Amino acid sequence: MMEIEITINGRKRRFDVEPNKLLLNLVRDDLHLTGTKYGCGIGECGACTVHLDGEAVLSCMVLAVDADGRTVDTIEGVADVNNLDPVQEAYIEEGAIQCGFCTPGFVMTTKALLAENPDPSEAEIREYLKGNYCRCTGYVNIVRAVQSAARKLGS
Amino acid sequence: MFASDMSLPNMLYGRVLKSAHSHARVKAMDVAGAEAMGAVTLTPDEVPDVVYCPRLVSIPEATYRDWRVLTDKPRYVGEPIGAVAAESEEEAQRALEAVEVEYEVLGASFDALDAMRPEAEAIHERIYLEDDLLDVESNVGCALDITEGDPKALEDADVVIERTYRTNRRYHNQLEPKSVLVRPEPDGGVSIWSTTQTIHNTRLLIHDIYGIPVGKIRVYKVALGGSFGSSIHVNPVVNIAVGLALKSGRPVKMSYTREEDIRDHCSYQMIFKLKLGANRDGKLAGGRLEAYLDIGAHQIQAYPLLGCVVGWWVSLYKLPYVEYTGKAVYTNKVPSCAFRGYGNPQITWVVETMMDELAGELGVDPLDFRLNNYIGEGDLFWGQGPSVKSIIRSCGVEEILTKGAEMVDWYNRPKAGAQTGRFRRGWGVGRGYHTSSAGAPVPSSIVDFGGAMLKMNEDGTFDYVSALMDHGCGTQDAHVKIVAEELCVPVEKVNIIKADTGTTIYDVCTHASRGVYSGGGAALKVAGKVKTQIREFAGRILDAYPHAVRIRYDEEGDRTVVYAEGIEGREVTYREVAETARHKNWGTVSALESYRQPSCPPHFTGYFIEVEVDTWTGKVKPLRVVAGADIGTVINPLLAAGQVHGGMAQGWSMSLLEDTPYDPETGDLVNGGSIANYKVPTSNDLLDLDDFTVFFADTYEPTGPFGAKGLGEGALNPVAGTVANAIQDALGVRFFELPITPIKVLEALREKEG
Ligand code: FES
Ligand code: FES
Numbered sequence: 017m018m019e020i021e022i023t024i025n026g027r028k029r030r031f032d033v034e035p036n037k038l039l040l041n042l043v044r045d046d047l048h049l050t051g052t053k054y055g056c057g058i059g060e061c062g063a064c065t066v067h068l069d070g071e072a073v074l075s076c077m078v079l080a081v082d083a084d085g086r087t088v089d090t091i092e093g094v095a096d097v098n099n100l101d102p103v104q105e106a107y108i109e110e111g112a113i114q115c116g117f118c119t120p121g122f123v124m125t126t127k128a129l130l131a132e133n134p135d136p137s138e139a140e141i142r143e144y145l146k147g148n149y150c151r152c153t154g155y156v157n158i159v160r161a162v163q164s165a166a167r168k169l170g171s
Numbered sequence: 172m173f174a175s176d177m178s179l180p181n182m183l184y185g186r187v188l189k190s191a192h193s194h195a196r197v198k199a200m201d202v203a204g205a206e207a208m209g210a211v212t213l214t215p216d217e218v219p220d221v222v223y224c225p226r227l228v229s230i231p232e233a234t235y236r237d238w239r240v241l242t243d244k245p246r247y248v249g250e251p252i253g254a255v256a257a258e259s260e261e262e263a264q265r266a267l268e269a270v271e272v273e274y275e276v277l278g279a280s281f282d283a284l285d286a287m288r289p290e291a292e293a294i295h296e297r298i299y300l301e302d303d304l305l306d307v308e309s310n311v312g313c314a315l316d317i318t319e320g321d322p323k324a325l326e327d328a329d330v331v332i333e334r335t336y337r338t339n340r341r342y343h344n345q346l347e348p349k350s351v352l353v354r355p356e357p358d359g360g361v362s363i364w365s366t367t368q369t370i371h372n373t374r375l376l377i378h379d380i381y382g383i384p385v386g387k388i389r390v391y392k393v394a395l396g397g398s399f400g401s402s403i404h405v406n407p408v409v410n411i412a413v414g415l416a417l418k419s420g421r422p423v424k425m426s427y428t429r430e431e432d433i434r435d436h437c438s439y440q441m442i443f444k445l446k447l448g449a450n451r452d453g454k455l456a457g458g459r460l461e462a463y464l465d466i467g468a469h470q471i472q473a474y475p476l477l478g479c480v481v482g483w484w485v486s487l488y489k490l491p492y493v494e495y496t497g498k499a500v501y502t503n504k505v506p507s508c509a510f511r512g513y514g515n516p517q518i519t520w521v522v523e524t525m526m527d528e529l530a531g532e533l534g535v536d537p538l539d540f541r542l543n544n545y546i547g548e549g550d551l552f553w554g555q556g557p558s559v560k561s562i563i564r565s566c567g568v569e570e571i572l573t574k575g576a577e578m579v580d581w582y583n584r585p586k587a588g589a590q591t592g593r594f595r596r597g598w599g600v601g602r603g604y605h606t607s608s609a610g611a612p613v614p615s616s617i618v619d620f621g622g623a624m625l626k627m628n629e630d631g632t633f634d635y636v637s638a639l640m641d642h643g644c645g646t647q648d649a650h651v652k653i654v655a656e657e658l659c660v661p662v663e664k665v666n667i668i669k670a671d672t673g674t675t676i677y678d679v680c681t682h683a684s685r686g687v688y689s690g691g692g693a694a695l696k697v698a699g700k701v702k703t704q705i706r707e708f709a710g711r712i713l714d715a716y717p718h719a720v721r722i723r724y725d726e727e728g729d730r731t732v733v734y735a736e737g738i739e740g741r742e743v744t745y746r747e748v749a750e751t752a753r754h755k756n757w758g759t760v761s762a763l764e765s766y767r768q769p770s771c772p773p774h775f776t777g778y779f780i781e782v783e784v785d786t787w788t789g790k791v792k793p794l795r796v797v798a799g800a801d802i803g804t805v806i807n808p809l810l811a812a813g814q815v816h817g818g819m820a821q822g823w824s825m826s827l828l829e830d831t832p833y834d835p836e837t838g839d840l841v842n843g844g845s846i847a848n849y850k851v852p853t854s855n856d857l858l859d860l861d862d863f864t865v866f867f868a869d870t871y872e873p874t875g876p877f878g879a880k881g882l883g884e885g886a887l888n889p890v891a892g893t894v895a896n897a898i899q900d901a902l903g904v905r906f907f908e909l910p911i912t913p914i915k916v917l918e919a920l921r922e923k924e925g
Contacts, residue, residue: 112813114817
């Protein structure tokens with residue numbers, strides 16, 4: 017067991033974890049933050065995307081011990097109780113959510129993209145999102161949602 | 172909340188013990204090691220000796236049964252032969268590895284035609300149909316033959332083409348792997364949260380297997396992370412988890428890994444021999460279709476599918492003569508189940524491909540050839556095989572095809588001709604349709620009815636309850652819109668209530684593009700009944716005749732008002748109606764309706780697709796897509812367009828990418844279960860926004876709620892045929908096997924051009 021300390025969604029937390037524990041499992045099973053999804057466990061689908069020190073990472077590819085001393089943000093930390101984040105709003109308004117299972121991962125990736133590049137072109141959006149997999153939407157309304165979120169955040 | 176997100180205090184984690192062989196007999200299984208580690212185990216002799224079919228959409232006379240919860244004769248790599256439950260997933264996995272199994276390995280078949288050879292090992296000796304035990308001959312699980320019309324029509328045709336086609340075996344790759352949580356209840360019942368498209372059929376199957384009284388089984392609706400047909404049947408893991416929960420007396424959660432999920436379900440691979448004839452007048456003369464459905468190791472209602480395949484075929488174009496023979500064949504592969512379109516994308520690919528070939532032989536434009544032969548308004552249509560037929564009352568085929576042709580300037584498209592450069596472009600057209608529900612004016616072999624409940628709350632808002640699942644098609648949203656429209660309230664005033672089998676009335680399943688048409692029909696019915704009661708109560712309050720009062724939404728006051736027109740002061744809000752009804756003890760305004768649609772109207776779609784083929788790499792790129800859809804009244808344009816986008820993406824990868832071939836040596840999937848080796852399109856493999864246009868035909872379905880029909884499946888069905896036609900146009904090469912991979916493209920080019 018290793019003792020680690022992570023700031024999760026703005027709060028410092030301490031855990032005893034096995035060295036082989038995945039950040040994904042820490043988040044989902046121990047913290048019950050089930051907005052982060054398991055879709056493949058091998059870095060193929062992006063459903064497990066969280067932010068590690070503000071950067072989008074696949075939590076199924078990160079060991080919990082590697083997050084020691086760092087900041088992890090999950091989809092649960094994105095909105096407060098009463099207000100959705102503009103990115104979430106844009107996904108809803110543009111019809112970019114069908115089954116919704118991929119959505120938390122997409123929202124986290126989108127937030128990272130817009131933090132890096134507030135006014136991305138369509139090609140830049142498509143390139144940045146290519147690690148997030150969606151079986152329902154064909155990505156059209158997702159790309160629109162990212163564009164709309166960029167406008168919301170820009171204005 | 173998705174099933175895979177649920178947890179309960181004191182819960183165990185279950186894991187499935189999977190067969191390592193594609194066909195074997197389990198001679199011995201030793202679970203002592205696992206039990207010594209503290210795990211609960213479940214073996215084939217501990218589950219009820221019940222042979223079932225996991226899909227309960229058709230009547231028993233059409234349902235062949237060959238499944239057991241755990242088998243001692245596994246028939247594919249990955250088939251569940253045992254299970255364990257332990258305090259954590261990791262402990263369960265360790266326990267699983269401690270189980271010792273001794274197999275006697277048997278011969279296996281990995282191809283439908285091979286499996287039918289006399290020397291092939293029998294995969295099932297006997298299967299059930301109702302109470303009868305049937306012998307299985309040549310590994311054919313079931314068969315259907317249909318002939319209609321005069322064979323001379325085909326014999327005398329001016330042009331006849333005959334070809335053999337083979338489709339791919341696609342994995343649904345729904346984003347949420349199958350998952351279930353079961354809690355045993357003190358009264359001997361169980362509560363279940365699972366990935367399913369049907370809570371009521373889940374309850375029925377658990378009752379059939381475990382004998383628990385129906386009312387003691389509660390199956391709760393949870394969100395579903397995509398499904399595309401893969402949870403119309405009750406997923407095998409659900410039945411296993413119930414067994415573990417009953418044995419351990421504790422809640423059990425089982426979530427498949429992606430590698431397990433890809434060995435749990437897949438689409439039907441189909442082999443078709445199609446012969447179509449046409450005459451110089453541009454009309455089809457008739458056709459003959461042999462269909463071999465590779466169903467994998469078990470039947471998930473393959474018999475109705477045999478009927479659907481012929482139905483989809485004969486309802487695309489008018490065929491004066493039809494001859495069909497269909498066989499569902501066992502192989503030692505993962506059992507096949509419905510996948511968006513239920514056989515329709517497969518047969519439509521074949522027909523749309525051959526329509527182009529025939530048009531070429533006749534020297535007519537492929538678009539005109541389609542317009543000359545399609546089945547439309549006033550024609551008879553087979554909605555779900557031979558037992559579900561109805562007359563088409565709304566049809567936008569002509570509008571879709573002519574408008575789409577205008578948008579892409581079809582008749583002036585560059586003549587593909589003999590392109591020689593590295594990049595070659597081509598246009599394809601294709602059309603398709605799908606049924607909306609399996610409703611019909613008479614009973615059929617398919618169960619199709621649903622139900623809804625609606626009540627007015629004390630503040631004048633409404634609670635809506637239905638058993639239909641929402642798995643990404645906007646079904647519940649559409650229902651709310653229908654109810655809101657009928658009752659003149661904004662959608663926010665209609666709440667969707669979380670429900671389960673105990674609090675809803677029966678609904679067969681969210682499938683067959685029936686969510687909006689069929690379920691929405693029930694929603695409209697209850698809304699109508701509730702409206703009648705509101706009029707009745709308001710009439711009493713206003714001292715007006717119930718049938719004469721009118722209803723309007725007052726935006727400024729954000730309230731809905733019932734009033735007697737032209738008479739000053741005679742108006743009352745919904746809230747006041749509800750309050751008065753309570754204070755005067757008139758009761759609650761509410762309605763419950765069990766409803767079957769009398770029809771199964773087709774929704775029609777058409778695609779125009781331009782592709783570019785890189786003749787050096789064999790890769791195909793989409794350049795432009797115009798897609799038209801006739802879905803009757805468009806209830807939610809954004810979500811409807813989303814269905815088309817998703818259909819295009821899935822159709823694109825069906826055409827070019829997806830397949831799950833087997834390695835006959837190992838008996839397992841060539842990709843070893845890894846989706847890293849199962850390619851699907853990502854956001855930058857598809858079209859730019861400006862290059863993808865979706866439009867809707869202006870039609871009204873008289874039997875649909877506010878004129879609406881379905882869309883989910885029709886959005887996909889024509890894509891593969893259209894893409895194949897576009898590739899043919901670009902290269903002058905036709906492909907008879909899906910997917911059209913870069914290797915196949917390069918091989919074909921080498922053969923043609925050296
Ligand atoms: S679960 Fe991490 S990428 Fe799929
Ligand atoms: S919305 Fe279902 S996978 Fe993206």
